[in-house]
Amino acid sequence: MSDRIYNVMFLCTGNTSRSVLAESILNRDGGGKFRAFSAGSYPKGIVNPFAIRVLDGNGYPTEGLRSKSWDEFSQPGAPVMDFVFTVCDNAAGETCPIWPGHPMTAHWGINDPAAVEGSDIEKQAAFVQAFRYLRNRISAFTSLPLASIDKMALGTKLREIGRAEGATSLCPDVA
Incomplete structure (x- = not known):
């Protein structure tokens, strides 16, 4: 059994909601095999209170x-x-930095819960849904046999995860 810890980056433009949710989810659910981070191309400097x-x-x-x-x-x-996942369509369309080590990438876009307007109950529901979609993707990711799967098959699996329930229209094969 490998003691390797994989570093995973979740990218979104503002880094206030989806990428932050994913960072927390993977850090708890990754079973000590993953270290998650999140960042944005134009960070807003605050984490959304609903997140x-x-x-x-x-x-x-x-x-x-x-x-x-x-x-x-x-x-x-x-x-x-080791892995970089974009979780918003805007970040997926931007020119990303050149990541040292050439990590595996995929687009796991879901709708922005912070864009939902309405009552606090409606906003909360959007964040709960985003949380559920991200937790499902992360669960599928953490169950992959990373130490034994070849790079091409892994890339295919990562893109398939991005097309799971709740995927935005940009998800078919962005990364």
Whole structure:
């Protein structure tokens, strides 16, 4: 059994909701085999309070979560990523940094719960749905036999995960 810990980056433009949800989910559900990070191309500098509420309500860690730029991860001494997943269509269409180590990439886009307008109940429901979609994708990802699957098959599986329930229209084969 491998003791390898895989570094995983979740990217979104503002790094306030979807990518932060995914970071927390993988850090708890990754069974010690993954270290998750999130970042944005244009971070807003705050984590959406509904994201914190949904994570807290489901028993996921929120301490230390913050909205940050992907530039932090291009600095000397930054962790080298094994996987990079975009979770919003805008980030998927942007020119991403060149990641050291050439990580595997895929697009796992879901609709932005922070874009939902309406009552707090409607906003909360959008965040719960986003949380569920991301948790399902992450569960599928963590069950992959990473140590024994070849790179081409792994890439196919990662893209398939991105097409799971709740996928945005950009998901068929972006990465």
